[in-house]
Amino acid sequence: MTGRVGRRTAVAVLTAVLAVGASGCGDGGGTASDTASKAASAAASVGSRAADALASATAEARRRLDSIRGGVDAKDDVKLGATGTDDRGRGTVTVTAHNTTDTEKSFAVQVDFRGSGGNLRDVVVVTVRDVPAGRSGTATARSTHKLSGTVKAEVGTAVRY
Template sequence: MARHGRRDTALGVGAVVAAAAVLCGCSGNGGTPSGNTSRAASAAASAAASLASQAASALASATAEAGRRFDEIKGGTDAGGDVRTGTTSSDAEGRSAAELTVTNPTKQTRTYAVQADFRDSGGNLLDTVVVMVDDVAAGASKNATALSHRKLSGHVTVDVARAVRY
């Protein structure tokens, strides 16, 4: 998935550079770009690369944190089948929010750690979060919300990457 995300980021950077060149236009000297156009295109490329780098860094950090959180759980049981995702929306700050429903099929109250992955329409990973759902009663369900770390754009879906019951 990371490969596709980098390719899409590179394509996005190229689109920004091309748009900057078109918007800035060319000088009257035979169609060669003016100094202003070159500087604007360079600045646009630099800004786009910086944003892409920040997004990649944030995703790497979130993924590492999710791994650490699951590594701390001792004696847990795979519980991916106990979690269902609902609709995805945006909160007031533009972050993506997804409804989660955890159903505990055991005969004891359990806590769940759920890793929710936010993806774009192409299936590229945009963000990942770990949601702790405490004290889910035996045979009962409990709702929680997965909230992205940052604002995500476009059509965003959520899937359960992993869930552990303990």
């Protein structure tokens, strides 16, 4: 990870800080440092959960790609369309894989969703199945959660098998 925090995480941290601050204001029992400590703890918890989710998605993508036997690097044969958003706010992108061999092949493609600053926001693997020899096939990669702000997609790894 690059150490940057995405907009969604920043909003969650701010919400946690405000909630902790508001809970400390009305009872007269907390000091400013108690409130700050609680806010820092809440912010760390939110940031930790976001980092854990990204680490989990990255590990799952790596596991799926590593499980492919007899695959070859096909990154140059894969192109992505424009990044969009589905009706649930998840990032989407069309993945097109061109089969340059003389037999039917499938492709496993890791798609990295990145924020405007280049920070990694999500990682998914999509399969483009049974692409005929000399032809192209498509699939849609969809992020595992809502991605706010400007998001772009990049091919992380592509394997033809």
